[in-house]
């Protein structure tokens with residue numbers, strides 16, 4: 001068998017945002033058998049605040065050494081994004097120490113960029129650390145993956161984030177994805193030239209029907225769909241299930257392939273390290 005995650009499936013997809021350190025190996029097996037050809041893992045909150053920058057160093061090693069090796073046992077290429085997550089960016093001293101150690105990991109073969117950065121409660125300190133991350137990404141020519149806040153904070157947080165990105169002269173919008181968009185933020189993001197990510201959660205964020213609605217209403221050229229599967233209530237197979245919903249509505253195999261494989265492939269390939277064994281070219 002070819003050394004990729006692709007079995008004998010017509011359907012292929014990329015999981016562009018999955019917190020695999022909190023998943024079991026059963027999930028890797030299920031994703032690969034469902035047609036997953038690559039998984040990308042942004043750095044995020046552990047469910048508790050880490051006590052020191054040393055805790056982040058260990059986490060970055062997990063994302064760049066241990067997790068890719070675990071995924072490889074199931075023939076799945078694993079990529080990662082690095083940052084201090086928004087929930088822990090209230091502590092400016094910790095943020096300074098963590099941002100200082102990120103550059104030593106940026107050359108690792110599976111690191112695609114800086115993320116998921118952004119805002120959580122839209123506080124002043126969060127905004128300061130967001131601006132520092134943006135500057136770090138630009139100085140090191142990295143792709144950027146942005147988390148947007150939940151529920152009532154989302155619209156304001158998205159606007160603040162887009163303003164911060166636009167304020168930095170080195171930011172290229174086509175190299176930035178704004179994730180967790182919803183119906184009221186997707187157009188705002190796409191109109192400013194950024195990519196938009198739709199996140200599927202069982203109880204919050206988007207459901208499969210809502211995600212497909214957004215794809216049908218928007219400029220689907222710059223949209224990806226992810227499950228963000230993590231340690232909370234989430235579904236590592238949410239992406240192929242949304243693809244099924246799209247097919248069920250009568251969209252063609254080619255259209256589904258564009259949204260679930262070629263789009264994320266195109267965005268991620270802006271980082272030369274994003275290569276899938278044996279192709280495939282999008």
Ligand SMILES: [Zn+2]
Nearest residue numbers: 042044116228
């Ligand atoms: Zn996430």
